[in-house]
Amino acid sequence: MSGNAPDNFEQRLRRGRLAGPPAALADRILSAAPPSPPHSCPRAGTWLALATGLVVAATAAINSAIDSSGPSGPAPVSPICIAVQPPMPGLSSLMVCRPQAPAPVDWKTLQKERHDLEAMIGS
Amino acid sequence: MRHSGKTITLADLYERYAPSLYAYARLLSRSPAEAEDVVQSCFVRLAVQLDRLAEVENQRGYVLTVCRNEAFRNRSRWRRWWDGDLACGTVQFEETESGAPPEPENHEAISRAMTELPPEQREVVFLKVWQDLTFAEIAELLGISPNTAASRYRYGLEKLKGLLEHER
Structure with missing residues (x-):
């Protein structure tokens, strides 16, 4: 093989169509047509808001949810959704939902999720 | 934007x-x-x-x-x-309606063979073959030299070819 020119074997490999993302992923990522207030998330219970490029963690709601369920009971929210509001025209907000948890989320998991999300967006 | x-x-x-x-x-x-x-x-x-x-x-x-x-x-x-x-x-291909990979290549075999490649070769082969990047672009993405990218690709493709021929 020389340079960037594909050989026959490479061309044969290219014939395969790669599996695309599941439709549900598009829903998770793009379901936030503007305007998208927190209440529009059908599965949302907890929100983190990112406004004008800065992350503002809406910890009150999540803490309230954690407190109301207690350290041993299941948290009443799953999955966690975050609202992103990039400062740009044509897209006032973006809603991102975590995948549905297979089992009720306990308060420790919820706390960890929150920290992970904050770290992910804030880093 | x-x-x-x-x-x-x-x-x-x-x-x-x-x-x-x-x-x-x-x-x-x-x-x-x-x-x-x-x-x-x-x-x-x-x-x-x-x-x-x-x-x-x-x-x-x-x-x-x-x-x-x-x-x-x-x-x-x-x-x-x-x-x-x-x-x-590894690479995942679209399945046909019957669930069988389409001819002429056995995509299941390609997916399997890709997992046999060393990760650094696997990534370069994937980026070259299925993402259609040039060696210069691959080099920039992976933080390696274009020559290293080309070399990994050559070795990876040879190994892949050998693995697929062995499967036949």
Whole structure:
């Protein structure tokens, strides 16, 4: 093989169509047509808001949810959704939902999720 | 965001890059669920820097880099699964209605053979064959020289060919 020119074997490999993302992923990522207030998330219970490029963690709601369920009971929210509001025209907000948890989320998991999300967006 | 003189929405961006990002994330992830998380994280990052994206010359290379960084970040978040190899997945092909891979290539065999390649070769082969990147673009994405990219590709492709011939 020389340079960037594909050989026959490479061309044969290219014939395969790669599996695309599941439709549900598009829903998770793009379901936030503007305007998208927190209440529009059908599965949302907890929100983190990112406004004008800065992350503002809406910890009150999540803490309230954690407190109301207690350290041993299941948290009443799953999955966690975050609202992103990039400062740009044509897209006032973006809603991102975590995948549905297979089992009720306990308060420790919820706390960890929150920290992970904050770290992910804030880093 | 403007690209090629036309305003691009996040939906446009998703339509344009999600298939590539998902396929790349599958290569860099251990499971479809992990790959979905990586792609989602990508778009969260891309959404807050769409205006900056407009200035990027190689937009495709840029979003693939974001994907790779997110895969790294995702992996380091779950340290107990980290074994140092980022390209721990493989290529996944579309299935036909019957569930059988279409002729003439046995895609299942290709997926299997790809997992036999060393991760650094696997990633280069994937980026060259299925993402259609040049060696210069691959080199920039992976932080290696174009010669190293070409060399990894050559060895990877030879090994892949041998593995597939062995399967026949």
